Amino acid sequence: MKSKYSILAAACLLLSISxxxxxxxxxxxxxNAYVHSPEAAAxxxxxxxxTWFGLDFTYLKIFGDSGFKEAPTPLPAGWNELILNEQKxxxxxxxxxKKPVAYDFExxxxxxxxxxxxALIIQQEPPELTQQQIQKEVAALETGDTAGTGIVFMMESFSKPENQGYLHVVFFDIKTKAVLISAxxxxxxxxxxxxxxxAKPVFMVMRQISDGVYKKLVKKYAK
Structure with a gap:
């Protein structure tokens, strides 16, 4: 009987941790999504x-995964290449x-x-990105003559203890570089x-967006 309760307690502990x-x-x-204004969000x-501009790693911090020191140096490029090569x-x-999406990862x-x-590897949990940091990085993107609405994933942190990747999904006006929505x-x-x-956190975030986040944002701001 004791072993049965021990197994049950261990299972509950694992569930609570996960x-x-x-x-x-x-x-x-x-x-909690930032919006420039309800009209801009709509x-x-x-x-x-x-136009999707891919993954921006400018502010990325890696917490609790020292193995990155031995990783190949072109990892940021590798993640963007993975998305381009596996668009399905x-x-x-x-x-x-389900709207047309152009890719411009340059x-x-x-x-x-x-x-x-x-420099990305840190020993303490990193703070969340501020809206000022996000706006500054969007403004630094050299998008040329492209116009319309752009999307970029601003990578915030990879937490090995939490087994989670954190990022900001940013919609912006390509011409003015104004951030319209950031989630x-x-x-x-x-x-x-x-x-x-x-790379899996990116896939999981994309699935969350298609499974409900995008529709709920539309319902809140564009209906």
Whole structure:
């Protein structure tokens, strides 16, 4: 009998631990999303098409995973290449309201080139990105003559203890660089190798967007 209760207690403990590090709930994502204005949010969400600029790692911090010191240096480029090469899995059209999506990862590729992986690894939990940081980085993207509504994933942190990746899904006016909507989200990590392990949070976030976040934002601001 004692062993039965011990097994039950252990199972409950595991469930409580896993629950403590669950992905940010959709309701919380929508409630806490930054919007430039309700009108700007509505314009972003009702755009007829989007340009996706990929993953920006400028502010990324890695907590509790020293293995990155031995990882190949082009990891940021590798993550963006993975999305481009596996567009069926990382389906941007399905993610963003089944609208046409153009890909332009060159601006973030330029921003990601100078990243020093050693400087990214920290020993304490990193703070959340501020809206000022997000706006500053969006303004730094060299988007050329492209116009319309852009989307970029601003990577915030990879937490090994929590087994979660945190990022901000940012909609912005490509011409003015004004951030229209910014929503902080998280996804569970998993898979073999550093690239695949930390690419999974991106996939999980995209699935959350297509499963409800996008529709709930539309309902809140564009209906």
């Amino acid at each position: 629950g403590a590090y669950a992905e940010i709930p959709t309701k919380e994502v929508v409630a 314009a972003a969400l009702t755009a007829s098409e989007y 899995k990382y389906d941007a059209v399905k993610t963003f309201g 601006p973030v590729a330029k921003r990601n080139k100078g990243i020093n992986l050693d 902080r989200m998280s996804g569970k990590a998993g898979g073999f190798g550093k690239r695949n392990y930390w």
